[in-house]
Amino acid sequence: MRVSRVLVVVAGLALAALAWKLHSVSRRSASMLDLGLEMATYTQGALLAGFAIAWLRPRAGGSGFVWSAPLSVAVVFALARHEPRAPWVCAGFALVFSAAWLALRAVPDLVRGVQGSRVAQQLFVVLLASVAVVWLNRFGLFSIEQSPAAGGGWVQARLEYPWYVPIGSTVAFVLGLALARPEPATVRSRAPSTA
Numbered sequence: 001m002r003v004s005r006v007l008v009v010v011a012g013l014a015l016a017a018l019a020w021k022l023h024s025v026s027r028r029s030a031s032m033l034d035l036g037l038e039m040a041t042y043t044q045g046a047l048l049a050g051f052a053i054a055w056l057r058p059r060a061g062g063s064g065f066v067w068s069a070p071l072s073v074a075v076v077f078a079l080a081r082h083e084p085r086a087p088w089v090c091a092g093f094a095l096v097f098s099a100a101w102l103a104l105r106a107v108p109d110l111v112r113g114v115q116g117s118r119v120a121q122q123l124f125v126v127l128l129a130s131v132a133v134v135w136l137n138r139f140g141l142f143s144i145e146q147s148p149a150a151g152g153g154w155v156q157a158r159l160e161y162p163w164y165v166p167i168g169s170t171v172a173f174v175l176g177l178a179l180a181r182p183e184p185a186t187v188r189s190r191a192p193s194t195a
Contacts, residue, residue, distance in 0.1 A: 038080070038161040045168020046072040052169070053176045060180040067105070068175035070097065071129050072168040078137035079159045079167065090137040094130035101126045109182065118182045125178050129171075 022035075046069040053065055074093050078086070101123070109119050141156040159167075 034161070038164070041161050041164035041168070042073050042076050042080075043168075045076065045165045045170075046172040048165065048169040049172030049176055052173050057177060060177055064178065064180035065172065065176040067101065067126070067179045068172045071133070071175055072172035074133045075129075075136060075171050076164045076168045078133045079140045080161070080164065082137065082141065082158055087134070087137055090134050094134050098126060098130050105181075114182045122179055122182070125175065129175060 049072065050062075050065050050069065053060055053062070074090065074097070078090050081089075106119050106123055110116065141158060
């Protein structure tokens with residue numbers, strides 16, 4: 001009974017903190033509906049890609065998707081957020097993600113006997129995707145319209161949230177297939193038959 005009471009208090013504090021933070025975040029959105037739709041689109045692309053990988057490429061397995069889903073969310077975050085702390089978040093994600101890939105995937109694959117060239121290819125994809133997250137956050141503004149207020153020049157703006165799902169699902173699908181766990185190079189020998 002004590003554990004349930006403690007969990008109720010913890011959940012209440014977490015919800016209060018979330019409400020306090022969403023109040024400050026809601027000032028940037030036109031309405032709460034826009035805010036809710038935007039927040040949901042961060043993960044919907046990865047979710048759709050997970051279903052697509054399972055249906056279209058069942059032999060690929062989910063090993064690549066485990067790594068491509070966080071990259072998909074990070075790419076959407078990099079395109080959506082351009083406030084002062086966002087570059088630090090993206091750079092921190094890129095470093096932690098690359099280090100995690102090396103420690104949890106590249107080294108164990110090499111120990112398992114996977115070809116070094118295959119591990120190197122996947123490592124290159126991970127590093128390229130990590131750099132892309134940082135680059136998109138820095139340069140991911142797009143010229144969208146000519147503005148008379150800007151002297152007839154193009155106005156730079158971030159991508160709007162309806163684009164997050166197609167971009168996120170494409171990133172998660174392509175990287176999910178590219179980062180699927182390769183088979184070891186060693187071929188298992190057959191047991192001799194008794195005839």
